[in-house]
Amino acid sequence: MPIGIDGYFCTMLDYIVVGIGLAGISFCETLEKGGKTFKVISDKSQRASQVAGGLYNPVILKRFTLAWKAKQQMELAMPFYQNLERKLGVTLDHKLPVLRKFASVEEQNAWFEAADRPGLDHFLSTTIQQNNNPFVDAPFGFGLVKYTGRLDTASLVESFTAYLDQKGILDTQSFDFSSVEHHNDHVLYKSTKARRIVFACGYGLKNDPFFGYLPLNGTKGELLTIKAPGLKEDNVIKSSVFTIPLGNDLYSVGATYKWKDKTNEPTEESKNELVGKLKNFLKCDFEIVGHVAGIRPTVVDRRPLVGQHPEHKNLYVLNGFGSRGVLIAPYASNQLYQAIETGAAIDPEMDIRRFTEKYYFS
Ligand SMILES: Cc1cc2nc3c(=O)[nH]c(=O)nc-3n(C[C@H](O)[C@H](O)[C@H](O)COP(=O)(O)OP(=O)(O)OC[C@H]3O[C@@H](n4cnc5c(N)ncnc54)[C@H](O)[C@@H]3O)c2cc1C
Secondary structure, three states: OOEOOOOOEOOEEEEEEEOOOHHHHHHHHHHHHOOOOEEEEOOOOOOHHHHOOOEEOOEEOOOOEEOOOHHHHHHHHHHHHHHHHHHHOOOOEEEOOEEEEOOOHHHHHHHHHHHOOOOHHHOEOOOOEOOOOOOEOOOOOEEEEOOOEEEOHHHHHHHHHHHHHHHOOEEOOOOOHHHEEEOOOOEEEOOEEEEEEEEOOHHHHHHOOOOOOOOEOOEEEEEEEEEOOOOOOOOEEEOOOEEEEEEOOEEEEEOOOEOOOOOOOOOHHHHHHHHHHHHOOEOOOOEEEEEEEEEEOOEOOOOOEEEEOOOOOOEEEEEOOOOOHHHHHHHHHHHHHHHHHHOOOOOOOOEHHHHHHHHHHO
16 A cells, blocks of 8 residues: 555545635536545635626627537536535525616617527527616616526535535645655645546636646636615626626625736725616615625636646646636536546647647747
8 A cells, every 4th residue: 555745554546626616616526426536625715616696697798699618518507506406405506587788779689680590599588678677777678598597606615615524525725736746647645645636726726837837817806795675676687787686685796807906805996896887777775795806717718728737647627717617617527527537538629738839838
């Protein structure tokens, strides 16, 4: 039996997973389904998954187009989160229609044209929704997107963390990259021996000496929680911001997109930006009761970063979900798992082999 660096005997795990956001959770869940052994190491340096609005919506509402692979992702994601609800005993999926506010008759027409296109026709309602809410300014009404909702990502992270902790397979420290020993058919991390490590660190990838060559940008986002007892709105409304009903007269409002600031601190500037946009269409009093921020792991070409390290064959990455982590996470996790365990090809659009040159030449 092998001896770990701290002198203890250790058995071989199938995987170490680093990071417990949407990426890490989805991969762990896929491992459990496959009967694999694993351990998770995660700190709290990144918080995109805790603060996310959690919307799942297959349509890009700026351009009325279908998001990348949205239909395939939804088919996988919905049963995936239902299973997690059963397993963790929590409600995660809140089904909510998304209403896209129209700014003009031209936009209404563009919506109808889009609703005729194959693929989109499944998701876009062809009836204009009139505005019945006296506290919402929407004279041209709304377009309704079907099969949408909000995943309570904060509850998912909290309950999955507790689940792993209870199983005794969670280590809540920062991963020490210098403690990885590479061997032919395994890696040794301190006293843990595993066949593979999967790094699912979100924007934390920037501190990863193995995968830090990948072109992850990171886009900061901030969200407010408001209390608006008069509003009584049950739909998600997309105007210049999203307003997402949370229950008990609370609504999530956001989000901002900032490219320079890479901290997780909420700012006064973004708060003012969101309040300004909100006041353009909300005609009732509200109180701000929460304000959070996080970094979306966004990628230069807007595709996930999934695959095997060019040199260290036991190391893998699962990252780059941008602003669509809820839908992408189960899909990308499944692709990575199938690639490792069955040799299936990873979708070339998300396979990190598209950036191999950067590893050797930058
Ligand atoms: C304001 C905001 C709103 C959003 N709204 C939506 C939305 O409505 N719908 C949607 O689909 N997506 C949304 N997103 C995007 C979504 O949150 C992300 O795509 C997703 O959460 C990324 O998950 P992740 O697991 O890759 O990263 P993260 O959630 O950042 O998780 C990474 C984990 O790895 C840990 N970690 C990092 N480095 C280390 C290390 N060295 N050692 C140990 N642990 C480490 C971190 O602490 C963290 O726990 C939003 C994001 C933001 C910021």
